[in-house]
Amino acid sequence: MALMRARRAAALHDDxxxxxxxxxxxxxxLLLLVFGIINYGVVFSQQLSLNNAVREGARRAVVxxxxxxxxxxxxxxxxxxxLAGLALDRTKVEVLVTTDGFTSxxxxxxxxxxxxxxxxxxxxxxxxxxxxxxxGSLVVQARYTSRYLVAFPPFPTTTQLTSKAVYRCEYDA
Numbered sequence: 001m002a003l004m005r006a007r008r009a010a011a012l013h014d015d016x017x018x019x020x021x022x023x024x025x026x027x028x029x030l031l032l033l034v035f036g037i038i039n040y041g042v043v044f045s046q047q048l049s050l051n052n053a054v055r056e057g058a059r060r061a062v063v064x065x066x067x068x069x070x071x072x073x074x075x076x077x078x079x080x081x082x083l084a085g086l087a088l089d090r091t092k093v094e095v096l097v098t099t100d101g102f103t104s105x106x107x108x109x110x111x112x113x114x115x116x117x118x119x120x121x122x123x124x125x126x127x128x129x130x131x132x133x134x135x136g137s138l139v140v141q142a143r144y145t146s147r148y149l150v151a152f153p154p155f156p157t158t159t160q161l162t163s164k165a166v167y168r169c170e171y172d173a
Contacts, residue, residue, distance in 0.1 A: 035149075041086075042087055043148070046086065046144065047085075050083070050162075053078075053079045054142045055165045057079035057095070061125065061140065073117060073122065075108070079140065080095075087147075088146075093143070094112040094143050094144070096112045097125055097140050098110070098139045098141075099129070099137065100166060101135070101137050102135075102136030106123035106124050106127045106128070107123065107125060108120055112143065125138055129169035135168050138167050142162070145161075146158060
């Protein structure tokens with residue numbers, strides 16, 4: 001009888017398999033953390049690429065350089081050529097080119113475009129920027145819907161990235 005009690009007490013204190021249960025409880029949180037860091041890194045890379053592309057596209061548009069693109073369509077092309085983020089589809093980046101501080105005689109458009117501005121693609125947006133001695137600015141904006149590489153059901157699977165660059169027109173075409 002004492003032997004059976006000793007065996008039963010030993011069986012109650014047996015921790016075989018406890019580490020497997022603890023591991024099973026911790027793994028989902030660990031995976032969520034690791035893949036969350038990966039997703040954040042990819043989205044951060046895309047945001048940096050978008051910021052740099054918009055800044056470069058706007059800079060090229062406002063500088064009076066015959067070799068730099070200055071037309072509305074050339075601004076879109078310039079922005080897309082500068083994109084290099086991880087898992088970023090440059091054809092899905094939408095660009096909006098507007099002016100600030102003056103009414104351009106050759107505006108680009110009031111709508112977002114990912115390819116060209118069909119009716120105003122050859123316009124020079126900085127034309128008319130010297131308005132009464134005050135210079136105007138060119139505003140180039142871009143937006144992109146980023147998809148997470150690893151999606152988790154309760155969390156969103158996409159995020160909207162945006163970037164904006166405002167540069168003073170340095171010439172009046």
